[in-house]
Amino acid sequence: MLKRMLIIYNPVAGQRKFHKLMPVAEQILEDAGFDVTLIPTTEQVKSATKIAKQGVLDGFEIIVAAGGDGTVNDVINGLMQAPSQPSFGVLPVGTTNDFARALGMAKDPIEALHIIASGKAVKVDVGRANDEYFINNAAGGKITEITYAVKESMKNKIGRLAYLVSGIKLLPKLAPKQVKITHDNGVFEGKILLLFATLTNSVGGMEKLCPPAILNDGYMDLLILKKVSPAKLLKLLAAIKNGSHLQSQDVVYVRTKQAQIECDTSLNISYDGVYGGETPYKLEVLPEKLVILADVTRIQHRLQK
Missing domain, CATH: 3.40.50.10330 (Probable inorganic polyphosphate/atp-NAD kinase; domain 1)
Structure with a gap:
């Protein structure tokens, strides 16, 4: 049959x-x-x-x-x-x-x-x-808006360059957010530029954003980028090419089965590049x-x- x-x-x-x-x-x-x-x-x-x-x-x-x-x-x-x-x-x-x-x-x-x-x-x-699901990653921070803000017509016209163009436009608007992130290993409180809770190694076409990620281990890999200067941000983005960004003192990296994200104002969250609303957010892994x-x-x- x-x-x-x-x-x-x-x-x-x-x-x-x-x-x-x-x-x-x-x-x-x-x-x-x-x-x-x-x-x-x-x-x-x-x-x-x-x-x-x-x-x-x-x-x-x-x-x-x-x-x-x-x-x-x-x-x-x-x-x-x-x-x-x-x-x-x-x-x-x-x-x-x-x-x-x-x-x-x-x-x-x-x-x-x-x-x-x-x-x-x-x-x-x-x-x-919260009440939605993702298969790749959840992300927060101004720069992550490019994943859902780029129009389909623009992507069809210039492909992946559409994300680069939109990202360059967003750089001057980057502003740190005061957050509280609770995870299995403790609590992070401070100002951040962005965060990723990823189930895989590939985010935004970058396959070395989180090299240790495993598809079926029951954990998400949480990456938190602290408030940094534009120059340091560019250096960290360049470091992604070889995965050395994970060793930076400006990046918090933990493996966790759940995370709760709170923000003093509002922090947009996306999952798999789709707009998901604003904090507070609870993330968890279904193994x-x-x-x-x-x-x-x-x-x-x-x-x-």
Whole structure:
């Protein structure tokens, strides 16, 4: 009996990349023994979340998100809101594809389709941020706004450069925030520029932001950047290339299963690049909550031994 697969795709992601691939994708997956249904997202807020949740109720055994990190996050939230979770797949056809990078998915969508078709899978952690879910990271601070403020039209026009352009515009507006962050190892209180609570090593296209991160160890890696001068900030950003930023006295790095974030004014939080509201925020890890299709040989070093 054919396995039922639902592909939820963003029709405008990555310069409409999946739309061009659709006939090939269907053929590859049907040849591999899947009964494939394709449903596009719409401009309605969280349309992919609703489609994914209904897909679970309709009995699909595998649900695939074809798009960028925003599409992946919306689908994850739909799966986690459902009474049970089918296997999940990621087809990276967005602009940055952070989670797909962390998962070791091939950059070439055709190769990624073959990985999905193989049926090999691994269990990974899922994060919860208040009542929402994330699969890659939660972040706070002014500079993180570029992940959800960049327009789709701009990303389609200049690709990942859209984030760089927006980031340069935001630099003069960076202002430290007084926060209190409670985690398993204690409490941090002070002024910060930004923070990341990440489940993977890949954030904003940077695969060395958190090299120690493991996909299924039940922990999030919490990085807190203290208040620093613009010059020191640029040095720290440069240090990310080799991972030496984690040793800086201006960076707090801890592994924790939960974190509570409070701010004296307001601090915007995003998860997987999607706007998530303002503090206070409670973050926690749900260990090995989701089965994800992946080539395990590519990510052995990112899995708990």
